[in-house]
Amino acid sequence: MVPFLGHGIGLRNKHFPDLLEQGRRAEWFEVITENFLNVGGRPRAVLEAVRRERPVVLHGVSLSIGSVDPLDVGYLRDVRALADAVEPAWVSDHLCWGTFGRHNAHDLLPLPFTEESLAHVVSRVSEVQERLGRRILLENVSSYLTYASSTIPEWDFLTEVARRADCLILLDVNNVYVSATNHGFDAAEYLRSVPVDRVAQLHLAGHQDLGTHLLDTHDAAVPDPVWALYRDVVRRFGRVSTLVEWDDHIPPLDEVLAQAERARAFEKAVLEEAA
Amino acid sequence: MTLAELQALLHGRITGMVPGREDELRTEVVARPPLEALERVEIYAGMYLHRLVDAIAEDVPHTSRVLGHDAFLELVRAYLHEHPSRSPDIGQAGRSFGAWLRAYRGIREDLPDLALLERARSEVRAAADASVAGAEELQSLKPDALPGARFHFSPALRVLRLQHDVRPLWDALEGDAGDAPDPMPAPTTFVVWRQEFKVFHTVLSEPEAHALMVAREGGTLEEICATFAGEADPAQTAFKTVLSWFADSWVAAVTSQRA
Numbered sequence: 001m002v003p004f005l006g007h008g009i010g011l012r013n014k015h016f017p018d019l020l021e022q023g024r025r026a027e028w029f030e031v032i033t034e035n036f037l038n039v040g041g042r043p044r045a046v047l048e049a050v051r052r053e054r055p056v057v058l059h060g061v062s063l064s065i066g067s068v069d070p071l072d073v074g075y076l077r078d079v080r081a082l083a084d085a086v087e088p089a090w091v092s093d094h095l096c097w098g099t100f101g102r103h104n105a106h107d108l109l110p111l112p113f114t115e116e117s118l119a120h121v122v123s124r125v126s127e128v129q130e131r132l133g134r135r136i137l138l139e140n141v142s143s144y145l146t147y148a149s150s151t152i153p154e155w156d157f158l159t160e161v162a163r164r165a166d167c168l169i170l171l172d173v174n175n176v177y178v179s180a181t182n183h184g185f186d187a188a189e190y191l192r193s194v195p196v197d198r199v200a201q202l203h204l205a206g207h208q209d210l211g212t213h214l215l216d217t218h219d220a221a222v223p224d225p226v227w228a229l230y231r232d233v234v235r236r237f238g239r240v241s242t243l244v245e246w247d248d249h250i251p252p253l254d255e256v257l258a259q260a261e262r263a264r265a266f267e268k269a270v271l272e273e274a275a
Numbered sequence: 276m277t278l279a280e281l282q283a284l285l286h287g288r289i290t291g292m293v294p295g296r297e298d299e300l301r302t303e304v305v306a307r308p309p310l311e312a313l314e315r316v317e318i319y320a321g322m323y324l325h326r327l328v329d330a331i332a333e334d335v336p337h338t339s340r341v342l343g344h345d346a347f348l349e350l351v352r353a354y355l356h357e358h359p360s361r362s363p364d365i366g367q368a369g370r371s372f373g374a375w376l377r378a379y380r381g382i383r384e385d386l387p388d389l390a391l392l393e394r395a396r397s398e399v400r401a402a403a404d405a406s407v408a409g410a411e412e413l414q415s416l417k418p419d420a421l422p423g424a425r426f427h428f429s430p431a432l433r434v435l436r437l438q439h440d441v442r443p444l445w446d447a448l449e450g451d452a453g454d455a456p457d458p459m460p461a462p463t464t465f466v467v468w469r470q471e472f473k474v475f476h477t478v479l480s481e482p483e484a485h486a487l488m489v490a491r492e493g494g495t496l497e498e499i500c501a502t503f504a505g506e507a508d509p510a511q512t513a514f515k516t517v518l519s520w521f522a523d524s525w526v527a528a529v530t531s532q533r534a
Binding site: 034035037038039040041042043044045062067068072075097100101102103104105106107109111112114116117120144145146147148149183184212213215 | 276277278279281282283285286287289290292302303304305307309310312314315316318319322323326327330359360361362363364365366368400401402403404405430431469472
């Protein structure tokens, strides 16, 4: 299993000056992998400065593990080189697809939950883990559509990928809430079905309610229903490294850190209750 | 429908590359109130365009500002149709935008050059780190090795041959200084570079632009100096020019086969 890192935040450009001046005040940082591939200058300098003092995790958005395109071995080589240089606690990406015909939609598109998709993803996760020389974490994505061809519940699909490919799970609590609302499934059943021993990291984030659906925007504080679900997650999964994502309309560093602090307080309260 | 067929259907619709096929989408995507199947697909189509518009605007902020949001969005839509993103890094999606804009009519004539300058600045800002050579590396060569010295330039250096001098336009937009000046048509060589974390650009004289081209193509110091033969004091001009390349951190290394 992976180490418990505490409660971290994403490393974002807007906070670079504060991070350099005030020191690395979060317990750990998650880095968007693609932002640091073959990159120098200030971004690389900040990453190295942060890494000297805190654990860092690489979180990719372009693996496109469910795409029918061949795996992008050049991309995987670059990720491996970055991982070798940064020595992250782990490397993660999303259970989704985003490319077709080598054309990148730069989105986290949902997969149909079928036996065909399952076999396809499992074989590719195994190859990715081999090329990266490590186990990866895969994250459940928010979605706005489902497919008529799906025959497997999302939570069972995620569990089976992790079991058959022997990878770990990054459970995004906000994404569970968003997708449960958009598709009318029971978030509690999702959480009950995901195996405790596979969940190595949690994500918390904000979203927008557009009336017809929830949109996973990462542009606001974690809302109350997601905090409530986080309590249930901690009750079931115990202490798991937790990260607050805030990617748009990013507030000052202190505000993001306060969200990580709040997550720590929630976790402490739940674990004390259970003790 | 196989996984490959389903991905082709969805991807084509979301990216706008394959419009239509509504009946198939209605069959494959579940309609769940309050949204119909096509409305659900359109959520992704809208996000696709806006995400890439934002990413390219980050590369060329002044160009997008001059164009205005709606015109910029329509240009990016047309650009993506011809240049769909093929990189895992969304920051590379606008790599060809300035060059593509050159063929476009009905916009300010110097905007393509402004976009090329802005993109070069963006590339240089995050270009790979490299060692920086000082002039002492050249001076440390034995006298008989000097003429054969060759320069290896920093990855954080770009040279652009533009059709307008867009310095006044860039300065006005960067300083938020009122109306944009009129276009200044003139073949102009820009150089963009990074020193520490700061990005600079300037315009080169024709002799220096020629000398730098020779140097970047692997020419020797002797060949570089020869490009200044038409100057009043060729040796002094060549000396000063080459030293300025070192001072501005353009040179990563110096080698000479006779060293």
